[in-house]
Amino acid sequence: MKAYYSKAYGNSEASVFGELPDPVAGPGQVLVEIKAVSINPVDWKIRRGDARVVTGFRFPRIFGADFAGIVRETGPGVTAFTKGQRVYGSKSILLDRGGALAELRVVEENKLRLIPEGMSFNEAASLPIAALTALNGLRKCGLGRDTEVHDSSGNPGPASSGKQGSDSSRKEILINGGTGGVGHFAVQIARARGAMVTVTCSRANANLALNLGADMTIDHSTGELWSSGRKFDAIFDAHGHMKAWRVHKLLKPGGAYASTLFIPPPYLAIAVTRLLHGKKLMSANMRSLDEDWQELERLFSEGSLRPVIENTFPLERASEAFDLAMRGGFRGKIIIII
Ligand SMILES: NC(=O)c1ccc[n+]([C@@H]2O[C@H](COP(=O)([O-])OP(=O)(O)OC[C@H]3O[C@@H](n4cnc5c(N)ncnc54)[C@H](OP(=O)(O)O)[C@@H]3O)[C@@H](O)[C@H]2O)c1
Known part of the structure; x- marks a missing residue:
C-alpha cells in the first residue's frame, strides 16, 4: 500500500511517501480503505517527538489520527460492520500505535462509527479530535x-x-x-x-x-x-x-x-x-463517549455544525499539509485526500 510515514522523530525531512506492506485485519478488527485524514496539532507535535516517552520508538511510523473511509474487509468476530460501509473515527497515535495516513489501515471495531447520511469523507475526517x-x-x-x-x-x-x-x-x-x-x-x-x-x-x-x-x-x-x-x-x-x-x-x-x-x-x-x-x-481535553459522537452527528444533521475545509492535499503531498499545519495562518481543518 501507499503510505506517508516517518523514519524517525522529526519534521517533514524525516517523513516519506512510499510503499509499506498491506495490513491484515485480526480478530475484532476492520480493514479500512482510507479516503481522508485530517491534521491536528497532536499529529505534528508527536511526529516531531514532543512526547516520545509515551509515543514509543518504533519506526517506520504512520501519523494522522482522524480518518474516514470504506470497510474493505472485516476480521474474525466483527459483527457491527460489513464490507462497503462508510466509516470514520480517530486512531490513537500514542504508545507505538499507527495513524491513518495510508491507503489501508486496520482499526478496532469499537473505534469505528458509520458516517451519517449527507456527510462527506472530508467532513467526517475533520470532526473527531x-x-x-x-x-x-x-x-x-x-x-x-x-x-x-x-x-x-x-x-x-x-x-x-x-x-x-x-x-x-x-x-x-x-x-x-x-x-x-x-x-x-x-x-x-x-x-x-x-x-x-x-x-x-x-x-x-x-x-x-x-x-x-x-x-x-x-x-x-x-x-x-x-x-x-x-x-x-x-x-x-x-x-x-x-x-x-x-x-x-x-x-x-x-x-x-x-x-x-x-x-x-x-x-x-x-x-x-x-x-x-x-x-x-x-x-478541557477531547472526550470521546458515544453520547459525544451522537451529539456531533445530531448538530451536523440539523445544519448547526459545518466543517470549514479550505486546504486539501493528496497523500503524496502530505508534507505540505504538515508544514502548513505547523506554520498556521489557515482556517478550519486541513485534509489529506487518499
Ligand atoms: N487537549 C486536547 O484534547 C486537544 C485537542 C485538540 C487540540 N488541542 C490543542 O488546542 C490547540 C488548538 O488546536 P487547533 O486544532 O484548533 O489548532 P489550529 O487549527 O492550528 O488553530 C489555532 C488557532 O489559534 C489562533 N491563534 C493564533 N495566535 C493566537 C493568539 N495570539 N490569540 C488567540 N488565537 C490565536 C489561530 O487564529 P488566526 O489564524 O486567526 O491567527 C487559529 O485559529 C493546540 O494547541 C492543540 O494542541 C488540544
Whole structure:
C-alpha cells in the first residue's frame, strides 16, 4: 500500500511517501480503505517527538489520527460492520500505535462509527479530535446540551432557525482562537446552545467568525480585548495560551475558563482565583463517549455544525499539509485526500 510515514522523530525531512506492506485485519478488527485524514496539532507535535516517552520508538511510523473511509474487509468476530460501509473515527497515535495516513489501515471495531447520511469523507475526517474537544470545552464552560435554546415545539433553535433567547438571558462566552480547527467548531456549537459569542481571531478571519455564528469579533493581535473592560460568563481558550491573571480579569464572578492545553503553573493563582472569586480554571481535553459522537452527528444533521475545509492535499503531498499545519495562518481543518 501507499503510505506517508516517518523514519524517525522529526519534521517533514524525516517523513516519506512510499510503499509499506498491506495490513491484515485480526480478530475484532476492520480493514479500512482510507479516503481522508485530517491534521491536528497532536499529529505534528508527536511526529516531531514532543512526547516520545509515551509515543514509543518504533519506526517506520504512520501519523494522522482522524480518518474516514470504506470497510474493505472485516476480521474474525466483527459483527457491527460489513464490507462497503462508510466509516470514520480517530486512531490513537500514542504508545507505538499507527495513524491513518495510508491507503489501508486496520482499526478496532469499537473505534469505528458509520458516517451519517449527507456527510462527506472530508467532513467526517475533520470532526473527531477537534469537534469532540470543542464539545467538551463548552460543556466545562457550562454550555452543555441542557443549556441549548429550544423553540416552543421543543426543536433545537438558534443556529438553524435564527432564534435566540433575550440578550440578558444569553450566556456571554469568549472563544479565544475561533477560526482554527477546534475554535471554528466551538463557535458553531456555542451559537447552537444560544450563547452570546465573542471570538478572537486575526482581522482577516473576522468575516468567517461572524458567518460561523459569532456576535462580535476582536483582533487577537491588538490589545483591544484586555482594554475593553468586558467580562464574560465563560471563556473557551481554543488557542490555549491565555495567562491566568488575564483570565481572572475577563471572567465574571463564578465564571468558568476551559483551555485546550494543560493549564500550566502558577497553580497557586488558579487555586486563589477559585477560592476567592468562585471562578473555575480548567483544562478541557477531547472526550470521546458515544453520547459525544451522537451529539456531533445530531448538530451536523440539523445544519448547526459545518466543517470549514479550505486546504486539501493528496497523500503524496502530505508534507505540505504538515508544514502548513505547523506554520498556521489557515482556517478550519486541513485534509489529506487518499
Ligand atoms: N487537549 C486536547 O484534547 C486537544 C485537542 C485538540 C487540540 N488541542 C490543542 O488546542 C490547540 C488548538 O488546536 P487547533 O486544532 O484548533 O489548532 P489550529 O487549527 O492550528 O488553530 C489555532 C488557532 O489559534 C489562533 N491563534 C493564533 N495566535 C493566537 C493568539 N495570539 N490569540 C488567540 N488565537 C490565536 C489561530 O487564529 P488566526 O489564524 O486567526 O491567527 C487559529 O485559529 C493546540 O494547541 C492543540 O494542541 C488540544
